[in-house]
Amino acid sequence: MKNRRITTFTFTAFATAFLAAPASAQESITVATYGGEWGAALQACIIDPFTEATGITVTPEPGVSAVTLSKLLQQKDAPVLDAVWMDGGVSEQAAAQGIVAPIDPEKLPGVAGMLEEGVYKDDEGNIFAVSTGYYSLGLVYNTDQVETAPKSWKDLWNGEYAGAVTFPSPSNAMGVPFLAELAKVEGTPLSEVDPVLDNIKELQVAAYFDTAGAGTNLFQSGEVVAGAHYASSAYAMRDQKLPIAFVVPEEGAIGGDIRLHLVANTPRMEAAEKFVDFAIGKEPAACMAERIYVGPATKDVELSDDAKQRMPWGEGGSVKSLSLPNWNEINDNRATVIEKFNRTVAAR
Numbered sequence: 001m002k003n004r005r006i007t008t009f010t011f012t013a014f015a016t017a018f019l020a021a022p023a024s025a026q027e028s029i030t031v032a033t034y035g036g037e038w039g040a041a042l043q044a045c046i047i048d049p050f051t052e053a054t055g056i057t058v059t060p061e062p063g064v065s066a067v068t069l070s071k072l073l074q075q076k077d078a079p080v081l082d083a084v085w086m087d088g089g090v091s092e093q094a095a096a097q098g099i100v101a102p103i104d105p106e107k108l109p110g111v112a113g114m115l116e117e118g119v120y121k122d123d124e125g126n127i128f129a130v131s132t133g134y135y136s137l138g139l140v141y142n143t144d145q146v147e148t149a150p151k152s153w154k155d156l157w158n159g160e161y162a163g164a165v166t167f168p169s170p171s172n173a174m175g176v177p178f179l180a181e182l183a184k185v186e187g188t189p190l191s192e193v194d195p196v197l198d199n200i201k202e203l204q205v206a207a208y209f210d211t212a213g214a215g216t217n218l219f220q221s222g223e224v225v226a227g228a229h230y231a232s233s234a235y236a237m238r239d240q241k242l243p244i245a246f247v248v249p250e251e252g253a254i255g256g257d258i259r260l261h262l263v264a265n266t267p268r269m270e271a272a273e274k275f276v277d278f279a280i281g282k283e284p285a286a287c288m289a290e291r292i293y294v295g296p297a298t299k300d301v302e303l304s305d306d307a308k309q310r311m312p313w314g315e316g317g318s319v320k321s322l323s324l325p326n327w328n329e330i331n332d333n334r335a336t337v338i339e340k341f342n343r344t345v346a347a348r
Helices: 012-019 036-054 065-074 090-096 109-113 153-157 175-186 194-202 212-221 231-239 269-279 282-292 327-346
Strands: 028-033 057-062 083-087 119-121 127-142 165-168 205-209 226-230 244-247 254-263
Touching: 028 036, 028 269, 036 057, 036 269, 036 282, 065 083, 065 090, 083 090, 083 269, 090 119, 090 127, 090 254, 090 327, 109 269, 127 153, 127 231, 127 269, 127 282, 153 175, 153 226, 165 175, 165 212, 175 194, 175 254, 175 327, 194 327, 205 212, 212 226, 212 231, 226 231, 231 244, 254 269
Parallel strands: 028 057, 028 083, 165 205, 165 226
Antiparallel strands: 083 254, 119 127, 127 226, 127 244, 127 254
């Protein structure tokens, strides 16, 4: 979500703790992960070091969050998956349908070392997910072709960018949250999104993108010069010596995160709990931040100067600097918003 410097960690502390109680050679779990660079980072920073430390084999099952949710529903009574990564929004849906298990802080002591924002609880106070890193959507522009750098989401309507603007479509994980952010800027609830869509109809968009890679291609080809795009993608283009800059909007970059869950009814719960506890430790969090520049949800993670400058909340910021979506509001209105967008905006 890049050409990057990779930092190697020994994970000595974790190995010492876990190897004190070695696992059976046959013990293994299956974990739903992501594809592409995200999946590669999870493998290098969490999965491989966990197996090395514990002897527990992890079989990754890459896929997008919506597909993972469908698998959990299909496997509800006899799950094949033991732990799953899913994005915000889908995470709440899984919790509401009872297909993820509560996380017990007494069994996962690493929870105590997490930021409050990275621990997700249901209405009864049960933890249903923990974050393993934040990403963000902010303003990205071509420094060679744009004279006036955007500072606010409203600046996308600047005539200088006309016909060369992009932002994620509603099918992208940040598409509906982006529309929700525009609604918040306009002071209207997402359930009354029509004024936002009317404004977008006046915005001369070159193209919408369904995936982060497609958004990057639009900037690389020169088809767009400004838009809403991922911080990590902007930093990747900058590493490729492209004239691209990332700006945290004055309203705050829109934050999202990758969350880890325990699967309800898994017969391998103890091993899955060990995996989740390992994943939220400081060294895995630092590795993820250095490799793909996600903001740690674990406290007191030491980062290089390079990584600090590439955090999703901007240099000197924190998770509190992000504009975090109200996923329950988004889920309640998602279908209606997508239908209206497709009918009134995308069809034009």
